[in-house]
Amino acid sequence: MVKRRVYDDQNYIHFVTFSCYKRRKFLNTDRARRIVVGHLGSRLSKQNGLCLGFVIMPDHVHALVWFPETQQLSKFMNKWKDQTSCQLKELFQNEYPKYWSQVEDSDPIWQARYYGLNIWSRKKVEEKLDYMHLNPVRAGLAEQICDWLWSSARWYQEQRSVGLKICWPPGIDNDDDFNTL
Numbered sequence: 001m002v003k004r005r006v007y008d009d010q011n012y013i014h015f016v017t018f019s020c021y022k023r024r025k026f027l028n029t030d031r032a033r034r035i036v037v038g039h040l041g042s043r044l045s046k047q048n049g050l051c052l053g054f055v056i057m058p059d060h061v062h063a064l065v066w067f068p069e070t071q072q073l074s075k076f077m078n079k080w081k082d083q084t085s086c087q088l089k090e091l092f093q094n095e096y097p098k099y100w101s102q103v104e105d106s107d108p109i110w111q112a113r114y115y116g117l118n119i120w121s122r123k124k125v126e127e128k129l130d131y132m133h134l135n136p137v138r139a140g141l142a143e144q145i146c147d148w149l150w151s152s153a154r155w156y157q158e159q160r161s162v163g164l165k166i167c168w169p170p171g172i173d174n175d176d177d178f179n180t181l
Contacts, residue, residue, distance in 0.1 A: 012118035015128045019060040019111045028058045033150045035087045041164035043080045050167045055132040055151035062132045066169045077114050085109040
C-alpha cells in the first residue's frame with residue numbers, strides 16, 4: 001500500500017476535503033453542520049490558523065486553511081475530525097436513534113483519509129473558493145451560492161457572518177504569488 005504524504009513544510013494555504021464514511025449523509029442537519037463549523041473555528045483558534053473559506057455538504061467538507069507555522073495541517077485535521085466525530089456520534093445516538101441503529105458500532109463518522117492540496121497563488125485560491133461555493137448549487141441544495149448557509153459564500157458576496165471568522169493570511173491580499181509567505 002502506498003503511504004499518503006502530506007507536504008506541510010512551507011506556509012502554503014491548504015485546500016482540504018474529507019468525506020463521511022461510506023458517503024453517509026451525517027451532515028444533513030443544521031445541528032451536525034454547526035458541530036463541524038464550531039470545531040473548525042475552535043481548532044483554528046487553538047493553532048493560530050485562519051480559514052479562507054469552507055463548505056459543509058451533507059456527506060463531505062471542503063475548507064481552505066492557513067497556519068503561520070509549518071507542520072500544522074495533520075495535527076489540525078486529526079483533531080478536527082476526532083472532535084467532530086465524537087460529537088456527531090453523540091448527536092445521532094441521542095437525537096436520531098432510528099437512523100443510528102442502522103450504523104454498525106464500529107463504523108467511524110469520517111473516512112480515514114483527508115485530501116489536501118497546497119495552494120500558492122491567489123488565482124488558485126479563488127478557483128477553489130468558486131468550486132466550494134458552487135458545490136451546493138451543483139448538488140441542487142441551493143439556487144444561488146448565498147442561499148446555502150453552510151459555506152463562506154455569504155461572507156464573500158454579502159459580507160455577512162458565516163459562523164466563524166474568514167480571513168486571508170497577512171501580506172497576501174493583493175499578491176498574485178504567495179512565494180513570500
